Amino acid sequence: MSAGRSGLPAWALVPAGLGAAFVVLPLVAVVTRVDWPSFGSLVTSQASLGALRLSLLTASTSTALCLLLGVPLALVLARCSFPGLRLLRSLVLVPLVLPPVVGGIALLYTFGRQGLLGSSLEVLGLRLAFSTAAVVIAQTFVAMPFLVLSLEGALRARGTRYEQVAATLGAAPSTVLRRVTLPLVLPGLVSGAVLSFARALGEFGATLTFAGSLQGVTRTLPLEVYLQRESDARAAVALSLVLVVVAVVVIVVARGRTTSGDVP
Amino acid sequence: MTGSPTGGPTSSGLLVRAAVDARDLDAEVRVAPGEVVALLGPNGAGKSTLLAVAAGLLRPDRGLVELDGAVLLRAPAGAGAGEGAAADVPPHRRGTALLAQEPLLFPHLTAAENVAFGVRAAGARRRAARAAALAWLGRADAAHLADRRPAQLSGGQAQRVAVARALATSPRALLLDEPMAALDVAAAPEVRQLLRRVLAAPGSPPTLLVTHDPLDALALADRAVVLEAGRVVEEGPVREVLASPRSAFAARLAGLDLVGGTAEPGGLRTADGSLLAGVLDPACAPGAPAVAVFSPAAVAVHREPPAAGRSSPRVALPVVVAAVEPRGPLVRVRAEAPAGGGPALAADVTAASAADLDLVPGARVWFAVKAAEVAVHPARRPAGA
Numbered sequence: 001m002s003a004g005r006s007g008l009p010a011w012a013l014v015p016a017g018l019g020a021a022f023v024v025l026p027l028v029a030v031v032t033r034v035d036w037p038s039f040g041s042l043v044t045s046q047a048s049l050g051a052l053r054l055s056l057l058t059a060s061t062s063t064a065l066c067l068l069l070g071v072p073l074a075l076v077l078a079r080c081s082f083p084g085l086r087l088l089r090s091l092v093l094v095p096l097v098l099p100p101v102v103g104g105i106a107l108l109y110t111f112g113r114q115g116l117l118g119s120s121l122e123v124l125g126l127r128l129a130f131s132t133a134a135v136v137i138a139q140t141f142v143a144m145p146f147l148v149l150s151l152e153g154a155l156r157a158r159g160t161r162y163e164q165v166a167a168t169l170g171a172a173p174s175t176v177l178r179r180v181t182l183p184l185v186l187p188g189l190v191s192g193a194v195l196s197f198a199r200a201l202g203e204f205g206a207t208l209t210f211a212g213s214l215q216g217v218t219r220t221l222p223l224e225v226y227l228q229r230e231s232d233a234r235a236a237v238a239l240s241l242v243l244v245v246v247a248v249v250v251i252v253v254a255r256g257r258t259t260s261g262d263v264p
Numbered sequence: 265m266t267g268s269p270t271g272g273p274t275s276s277g278l279l280v281r282a283a284v285d286a287r288d289l290d291a292e293v294r295v296a297p298g299e300v301v302a303l304l305g306p307n308g309a310g311k312s313t314l315l316a317v318a319a320g321l322l323r324p325d326r327g328l329v330e331l332d333g334a335v336l337l338r339a340p341a342g343a344g345a346g347e348g349a350a351a352d353v354p355p356h357r358r359g360t361a362l363l364a365q366e367p368l369l370f371p372h373l374t375a376a377e378n379v380a381f382g383v384r385a386a387g388a389r390r391r392a393a394r395a396a397a398l399a400w401l402g403r404a405d406a407a408h409l410a411d412r413r414p415a416q417l418s419g420g421q422a423q424r425v426a427v428a429r430a431l432a433t434s435p436r437a438l439l440l441d442e443p444m445a446a447l448d449v450a451a452a453p454e455v456r457q458l459l460r461r462v463l464a465a466p467g468s469p470p471t472l473l474v475t476h477d478p479l480d481a482l483a484l485a486d487r488a489v490v491l492e493a494g495r496v497v498e499e500g501p502v503r504e505v506l507a508s509p510r511s512a513f514a515a516r517l518a519g520l521d522l523v524g525g526t527a528e529p530g531g532l533r534t535a536d537g538s539l540l541a542g543v544l545d546p547a548c549a550p551g552a553p554a555v556a557v558f559s560p561a562a563v564a565v566h567r568e569p570p571a572a573g574r575s576s577p578r579v580a581l582p583v584v585v586a587a588v589e590p591r592g593p594l595v596r597v598r599a600e601a602p603a604g605g606g607p608a609l610a611a612d613v614t615a616a617s618a619a620d621l622d623l624v625p626g627a628r629v630w631f632a633v634k635a636a637e638v639a640v641h642p643a644r645r646p647a648g649a
Binding site for chain 1: 321
């Protein structure tokens with residue numbers, strides 16, 4: 001490394017190194033605490049597998065929901081102009097900075113029995129709170145801003161020139177979207193979807209508040225880790241490692257690098 | 265709106281009339297079927313804005329765009345002659361292909377897929393679209409590039425593919441926005457030649473060409489329209505606009521000496537049959553319409569027929585002085601227009617030699633220019649046309 005040539009003062013390396021260690025060390029700590037001989041049985045216990053299955057199911061569903069709602073939203077934010085657009089853009093990103101518990105409470109008062117839409121949903125026979133659907137809603141709520149943010153950035157960076165050319169070549173707006181716009185922002189779309197999936201997978205606060213912690217119904221992996229921490233620390237550590245590995249894989253994929261690493 | 269007195273709907277060809285207040289543009293351009301009109305003007309004059317209005321990418325405050333009698337844009341209702349409802353046909357239904365400075369090939373598609381894009385958008389099946397794309401690539405000398413991605417193409421190759429892509433949609437009007445400006449000196453001539461070829465083909469669509477290069481205008485266009493600060497300030501046959509510019513921009517741009525004729529090895533055969541020795545542009549085909557271009561500063565004025573040059577061949581043209589205009593330290597000697605029509609020649613000489621030669625209107629003199637100073641370029645129209 002050559003700090004002189006990079007133009008950085010040499011002293012900057014010290015806090016930079018501390019910063020890197022601050023992030024990496026806790027991950028190492030998890031790995032050192034894993035009880036390797038019983039790792040397999042801990043991760044494959046019925047409660048763990050159930051939580052893992054639920055987590056994968058709900059996170060995939062909410063990622064699909066994020067794509068379904070978030071892609072058009074990002075397109076509108078990036079390509080349209082109307083009064084209130086800036087405000088809308090800020091509001092859409094609020095879940096990103098909102099404490100998840102607050103998000104859970106907000107969802108409870110929207111979709112819960114006494115919520116804004118709850119009574120209407122009740123009439124339709126839908127009771128969302130404390131169900132698997134609630135987990136999906138909570139995860140979508142917190143994860144969608146990642147997709148919108150990533151995709152909107154990619155769309156803005158691309159500009160509209162290719163789309164204009166496509167239009168002058170006779171392509172209707174839907175054709176332009178399908179054959180030009182989306183292929184051009186595919187990397188942004190993929191990384192946005194992967195980040196959303198990761199955020200959904202790690203969701204804790206909003207899920208606990210809005211969906212509760214019912215085994216097999218709403219108890220996802222992070223909730224299971226938190227619960228096990230009090231009864232069986234070794235299981236908590238083993239499941240934590242699973243989530244760490246998933247997180248690392250997600251970062252590698254989101255950065256657009258291909259990897260042959262295998263996921264446990 | 266400065267609309268022309270002839271406001272009726274054009275039966276055919278392209279009409280673009282647009283006023284964009286934010287850019288202080290208020291101009292009108294007409295292009296007849298098969299005609300190529302060069303749109304000249306300084307940066308910011310509104311040339312590209314006018315093209316964007318024609319393509320439907322920009323909606324003017326007031327405007328009228330007609331193509332082959334169909335109204336593509338009318339804003340507001342009733343604009344233009346007579347009555348008419350407001351209209352704004354979206355770009356993909358206008359049939360106006362736009363070629364910009366950058367090729368803007370879709371980076372995720374191969375060259376052939378790029379050319380096939382518009383064909384498929386028009387409803388052709390994949391296989392038929394590919395066949396059409398390959399045919400157009402062949403016409404653009406780019407068949408061997410069919411399966412390359414845009415990132416693997418040079419600037420000139422990419423622009424040739426972009427020309428094929430624009431033409432493959434069989435556009436009813438062609439809008440060219442400085443298509444050679446971003447190319448290096450080696451690549452520009454091949455794209456210019458390709459455009460010359462396709463624009464000369466029978467049934468080629470009305471074409472509006474934005475350029476700042478007088479040679480592009482000479483080689484590709486029939487008429488020139490000069491736009492300055494959003495207004496049309498000059499309009500006419502390219503050669504006349506370039507040779508005797510009336511607008512400040514065209515004067516800065518050109519003020520060149522131009523002689524029309526046909527290309528011949530070693531120079532240009534003028535309308536009266538004499539040979540004007542010069543340096544031939546490689547794109548010139550013998551017998552094809554061409555124009556000799558030289559700077560008035562390269563012209564020497566003689567009272568007697570000058571002796572044949574010893575070191576380099578010279579050309580001497582007998583002319584009658586029409587006007588003598590002081591221009592700073594120099595004097596511009598304007599000759600009378602030749603009897604057969606065409607732009608008049610000019611020479612820049614020092615004030616001292618103008619006095620020595622007793623240059624007054626009516627004087628018979630010889631304009632001499634070295635062959636090395638005479639560039640012979642292909643022209644779109646024969647001399648006098």
